[in-house]
Amino acid sequence: MNDNVIIKTEDLCKHYRGGVIRALDGVSAEIKKGEVVVVIGPSGSGKSTFLRSLNLLEIPTSGKILFEDVDITNPKLDVNVYRRKMGMVFQHFNLFPHMTILRNMTIAPMKLLKKTKEEAEAKALELLKLVGLEDRAESYPSQLSGGQKQRVAIVRALCMEPEVMLFDEPTSALDPEMVGEVLDVMKNLAESGMTMLVVTHEMGFAREVASRVIFMDEGQIIEEGTPADIFENPQNSRTQSFLSKVL
Amino acid sequence: MEWFNKWLDTLYNTFMVDQRYMTIVSGFEKTIVITFGALLIGVIIGTIVAIIKVFADGNKKLKILDVICNIYLTVIRGTPVVVQLLIAFFIIFVSAKDGTMVAIITFGVNSGAYVAETIRSGIMAVDSGQNEAGRALGFSKLRTMQYIILPQAFKNILPAIGNEMIALLKETSVAGYVAVVDITKAANQIKNTTYDQINPIMLVALIYLILVIGLTKLLNVFERRLRKSER
Numbered sequence: 001m002n003d004n005v006i007i008k009t010e011d012l013c014k015h016y017r018g019g020v021i022r023a024l025d026g027v028s029a030e031i032k033k034g035e036v037v038v039v040i041g042p043s044g045s046g047k048s049t050f051l052r053s054l055n056l057l058e059i060p061t062s063g064k065i066l067f068e069d070v071d072i073t074n075p076k077l078d079v080n081v082y083r084r085k086m087g088m089v090f091q092h093f094n095l096f097p098h099m100t101i102l103r104n105m106t107i108a109p110m111k112l113l114k115k116t117k118e119e120a121e122a123k124a125l126e127l128l129k130l131v132g133l134e135d136r137a138e139s140y141p142s143q144l145s146g147g148q149k150q151r152v153a154i155v156r157a158l159c160m161e162p163e164v165m166l167f168d169e170p171t172s173a174l175d176p177e178m179v180g181e182v183l184d185v186m187k188n189l190a191e192s193g194m195t196m197l198v199v200t201h202e203m204g205f206a207r208e209v210a211s212r213v214i215f216m217d218e219g220q221i222i223e224e225g226t227p228a229d230i231f232e233n234p235q236n237s238r239t240q241s242f243l244s245k246v247l
Numbered sequence: 248m249e250w251f252n253k254w255l256d257t258l259y260n261t262f263m264v265d266q267r268y269m270t271i272v273s274g275f276e277k278t279i280v281i282t283f284g285a286l287l288i289g290v291i292i293g294t295i296v297a298i299i300k301v302f303a304d305g306n307k308k309l310k311i312l313d314v315i316c317n318i319y320l321t322v323i324r325g326t327p328v329v330v331q332l333l334i335a336f337f338i339i340f341v342s343a344k345d346g347t348m349v350a351i352i353t354f355g356v357n358s359g360a361y362v363a364e365t366i367r368s369g370i371m372a373v374d375s376g377q378n379e380a381g382r383a384l385g386f387s388k389l390r391t392m393q394y395i396i397l398p399q400a401f402k403n404i405l406p407a408i409g410n411e412m413i414a415l416l417k418e419t420s421v422a423g424y425v426a427v428v429d430i431t432k433a434a435n436q437i438k439n440t441t442y443d444q445i446n447p448i449m450l451v452a453l454i455y456l457i458l459v460i461g462l463t464k465l466l467n468v469f470e471r472r473l474r475k476s477e478r
C-alpha cells in the first residue's frame with residue numbers, strides 16, 4: 001500500500017432514516033500527503049457529511065476509513081487519539097466564547113498533548129503572528145470580526161500539529177470583504193505543505209490552490225481530477241451542469 | 248408614645264433578657280449554613296444528573312443510570328420536602344443526634360432534583376458547534392463537557408441558580424421538624440419561653456424578607472454584569 005496515503009475511505013456510506021436518506025452512498029477516496037483536495041458539489045450532495053465522517057463527527061453507517069492504514073471506524077479504537085491528528089475548521093468558527101484567543105489555542109495542546117503552558121503559548125503566539133493577530137491574544141472571540149475569528153479557528157487547529165486539516169465551507173459565513181484574508185491563510189498553509197481537504201464554493205481558490213478537485217452529487221463522487229480537468233474539461237454531465245451554474 | 252415605650256420594654260424582655268437574642272443569631276447561622284450547604288450539594292447532584300441525562304440521550308450503555316436518575320427525580324419531586332426531612336432523620340440517619348447535617352443533605356438532595364433540569368436546559372442551550380469543536384480537537388465527551396460546555400451552561404443559568412438559593416433559604420424554615428434550631432425554630436422557642444406571640448415571629452419574618460430582597464438585588468446586579476460581558 002502506498003505509504004503516502006494519509007486518509008483512504010472504502011465504500012463509505014452514511015444513511016439516515018434506515019436508508020431513506022443517503023447522505024453518503026459509497027464514497028471511496030484517497031488523500032495523499034501534501035495534497036490539497038477541494039470538494040465541490042450542490043447543496044445536500046454530502047460534502048459536509050463526507051468531511052465530518054473522516055474524523056467521526058458523523059459515524060458512518062458502513063464502509064471503512066483508513067487513517068494511515070488504521071481503520072478508525074473500528075469501535076475498539078480511541079477515536080480521540082485520531083481526531084487530534086485531524087484539524088477541523090467549521091463554517092461558524094466555533095471558537096470557545098468563554099476563553100481568550102490564547103486560551104482557545106492552548107487548552108487542547110496543554111490538556112491533550114501535555115504541553116507546558118509556556119510551550120503551548122509560545123507556539124500559539126507564533127501562529128497568531130503568522131496570521132497577523134498576535135495583538136489579539138488576550139481578546140475574547142466576541143471582540144473579533146468574522147474573518148479574524150476564522151483565522152484564529154485555523155491556527156487553533158494548527159496548535160495540535162495535525163497531519164491533515166479539514167475545512168467545511170470556511171468562508172461561507174463571512175462578509176465578502178473578509179473572504180480574502182481567510183483564503184490567503186489557507187493558501188499559505190497549502191504552500192507550507194499541509195495536507196488539506198476543503199469543502200468550498202470558492203471556485204477561484206479551487207482552481208488556484210487545489211491539487212485535486214472532487215465533484216460530489218447525491219452522496220457519491222461523480223468525478224475527480226486536477227482543477228484543469230474538472231473546470232476546463234468536465235466529463236460528466238452533472239459536473240458540467242453544476243459548473244455552468246456556479247462559474 | 249406610651250405604647251412605644253411599652254413595646255421597647257417587651258422587646259427587651261423578649262430578646263435581651265438571658266441573652267435570648269443569641270438564639271436568633273445562632274439560628275441565623277444555621278439557616279445560612281444549611282442554605283449554602285444544600286445549594287452546593289444540589290448543584291453537584293444536579294450537574295451529575297444533568298450530564299447523565301444528556302449523555303444517556305442516544306447511548307444505550309447509560310440506560311441504567313438514566314433510569315436511576317428518573318426514579319430519583321420522580322421520588323424527590325413527588326414528595327414534600329418536610330416528609331423527606333422526616334424520613335431522613337427518623338428512618339435513614341437514625342443515629343444522627345444533630346439534625347443540621349441531615350438537613351443539609353436532605354435539602355441538597357431535594358434541590359438537586361430541581362437544579363438538574365435547570366442545568367440540563369442550560370447545557371442544551373449551548374450551541375452544538377461548541378461540542379463539535381471540542382470533540383474535533385480530540386477532547387473526550389466528558390472533557391468537552393467539563394472545559395467547554397459546562398462553563399457556558401453555568402453562565403446561562405446563573406440567575407436560575409440564584410433563584411434556587413432564595414427558594415432554599417425560605418424552604419429551610421421547616422428544618423425545625425428534625426430538631427434543628429434554625430432561625431424559625433429559634434423564634435418559636437423564644438415565643439414559647441416568653442409568651443411573646445408577636446415580636447419573635449415578626450422579627451424572623453423581617454430577617455427573611457431583608458435577606459431575600461438583598462439577594463435578589465445582588466442577583467440583578469450580577470445578571471446585568473453578565474449581560475454586559477456578553478456584549
Ligand SMILES: Nc1ncnc2c1ncn2[C@@H]1O[C@H](COP(=O)(O)OP(=O)(O)OP(=O)(O)O)[C@@H](O)[C@H]1O
Nearest residue numbers: 016021022023041042043044045046047048049050
Ligand atoms: N442528521 C440528519 N438527518 C437527516 N438527514 C441529514 C442529516 N444530516 C444531513 N442530512 C442529509 O444528508 C444530505 C447531505 O447533507 P450534507 O450536509 O452533507 O450536504 P452538503 O453537501 O454539505 O450541503 P451544503 O452545501 O448545503 O452544506 C442532505 O440531503 C441532508 O439533508
Ligand SMILES: [Mg+2]
Nearest residue numbers: 047048049169
Ligand atoms: Mg455542508
